[in-house]
Every structure is written in structure tokens, then in C-alpha cells.
Amino acid sequence: MKRKEFIKGSAIIGASVAFPGLIKATSGLVGETNSRKVYRVLNANKTMVGTLPVLRAFAGDHNDYVSPYVFFDEFGPVEVDPKAPPLRVEAHPHAGVIPTTYFLAGNGHHRDSLNYDFQIGKGDFMMFTSGRGAIHMEETGQKLYDDGGLYHGFQIWLNMAAKDKFIEPATEVFRPEKMAELTHADYHAKVVLGELLGARSKVETLFPVFYYHINLKPGAKMEIPVEANHNAFIYVIKGNIETEGRKEITANQVALYERGKNYINIFSEAGAEMLVLGGQPHNEPVYAYGPFVMTNEQEINRCIRDYQAGKMGNPDMVNAKR
Numbered sequence: 061m062k063r064k065e066f067i068k069g070s071a072i073i074g075a076s077v078a079f080p081g082l083i084k085a086t087s088g089l090v091g092e093t094n095s096r097k098v099y100r101v102l103n104a105n106k107t108m109v110g111t112l113p114v115l116r117a118f119a120g121d122h123n124d125y126v127s128p129y130v131f132f133d134e135f136g137p138v139e140v141d142p143k144a145p146p147l148r149v150e151a152h153p154h155a156g157v158i159p160t161t162y163f164l165a166g167n168g169h170h171r172d173s174l175n176y177d178f179q180i181g182k183g184d185f186m187m188f189t190s191g192r193g194a195i196h197m198e199e200t201g202q203k204l205y206d207d208g209g210l211y212h213g214f215q216i217w218l219n220m221a222a223k224d225k226f227i228e229p230a231t232e233v234f235r236p237e238k239m240a241e242l243t244h245a246d247y248h249a250k251v252v253l254g255e256l257l258g259a260r261s262k263v264e265t266l267f268p269v270f271y272y273h274i275n276l277k278p279g280a281k282m283e284i285p286v287e288a289n290h291n292a293f294i295y296v297i298k299g300n301i302e303t304e305g306r307k308e309i310t311a312n313q314v315a316l317y318e319r320g321k322n323y324i325n326i327f328s329e330a331g332a333e334m335l336v337l338g339g340q341p342h343n344e345p346v347y348a349y350g351p352f353v354m355t356n357e358q359e360i361n362r363c364i365r366d367y368q369a370g371k372m373g374n375p376d377m378v379n380a381k382r
Contacts, residue, residue, distance in 0.1 A: 173373020
């Protein structure tokens, strides 16, 4: 069976540290004293995965502040012409992580070594629980090929706890009705994972984690509750927000927060769209080798041997047209 060579570090490059600007206008958070402090602000960097342009916010670093997440890509937004060759990431393995995919626009095609082959689209959320190892291929979907349009979304990896690293792999797709929504005079929030202000997602996870897609209206502020011992960070998709200390976070920047307090306070003068993510940190070693994320070198070597021996599946079959 023909095997693909696996290149060390092939999917891992980091983001750059940013120096956040300060809000020069009147602050929208005057009097807010119970807010978490911002530890650091990151700029997402442009890179390519296969033929797909992405913005990478972090990749295997800053784990004290992003765990249980470990990797963050925004793909697109990119305009796809009708009948154009698909934007594609060839078949590749994962182990020890849960790549999640969430679509804001367009649709995608997923095929894997677990015999799943399907289309996913706007508002859908996929979890590829790789466990002991599996292979998948990703590309722009059939509807985009037929009609063209905007392709935009996120692939964000959840790190798996040490006890779950070698469980059986699984693929799950969740449609919007599995997620909760909140509509308020100041904001609209979609609860992809976890619970926010009484609205709970029906998507089950192996450990406590949250994933909120929030649109904040112009002139509005929001107090987001978080467990004091959980990590939390914000990625701004559009617009800009003010957070503690009059810090301004703009599009394609990530604000990493310190733990210890139960609220994140944000304000947007002109409105903003963002992802708010976090959860219970694993507090375990992280050892990454491309798309394998384990807790030590011995586990990484086991993954490499299993992949080369075909135990994760056949990449040529996953790539093949059906």
C-alpha cells in the first residue's frame, strides 16, 4: 500500500504577538472593575494549507491560555468561481486532537478513513475526534462548485486529554438546531458548545469547553460569564472591540485572558463579530508533531508507526474521487 510521507511540523506555524492599541474615544466600559485582564494580544498570520488560504491565530503555543484548544485557523473568506477547481487539503492524518469545523458561508466536502463522505454548509459544526488516529480530506463543496460564492469558516482543534488520546476515532456533524441561540437588544449569540446565560448547546463534549459566535451591535456592551479557573479568549472576525484597560482588539486579532475572575467585559462602538472560546485547561504536557498532538515523544512515535503501517487508513483511498 502506497504511503504518503509525513513532514515534521508541516501544519504548525504560530501567530505573532501584537501590541494592542488603546481606545482614544470615551470608554464604553467605565466603571467595569470585575473584568478579566488581557494577558496578550496576537495577530493571525496568513498561510496556506493545501490550496486553501488561511489566517492562523495560534498553533501549539500559548497553551496556558488557550487549552483545551490547541490550534486555530480561519479559512477564507475567499470568493470561489463556478466550476473552478476545488480549494483542497489532501488526505492527511490526525491523532490525539479533535479538529472542529464551523461554516460562516459556503459549503465543504469531507471524506475520511472512517467511511464518512458528506457535504457540510453554513451554520454546521463538525467534530473529527481523531483519537488513536484517522485520515481525512477537506475541500470546497458541491454547491460552491456548481454556483460559486463565498467560502468562509473556521477549523479549530480541541486537544484531547491524556486519558482519551487513543480512543476509537469518530466523525460527527451537528446542524444548527443542535446549537442554542440568544437574541438580545445588544447582541445575538450562537452557542456552538457549552452554555451561555442559560442557553445550552446539545452538542456533547469529552470535557468542559465553550464556543460562542457573537455579533455585538453598535454602541453595545456585554458581560460574558466564565468559570474562574477556565481559560477564555476572543477572536475578532469583523469590526473591533474594547476590552479591559481600554485595549482595542481589531479584526483578525486574538485577546488571551488571564484566569481568576468570572467575567469578560467587552464594548463595541461600531459593532463587531467574534468568536469567544475556552474551557477547562488540561494542565498536561503538549507534544505536537504536525497534526499529531500527544503528551510525550513515545506517543508521537507510536502515531507515526501506526500511520506508516496503514492503521489510520489509506490516504490514497480517502483522496480518490467517488
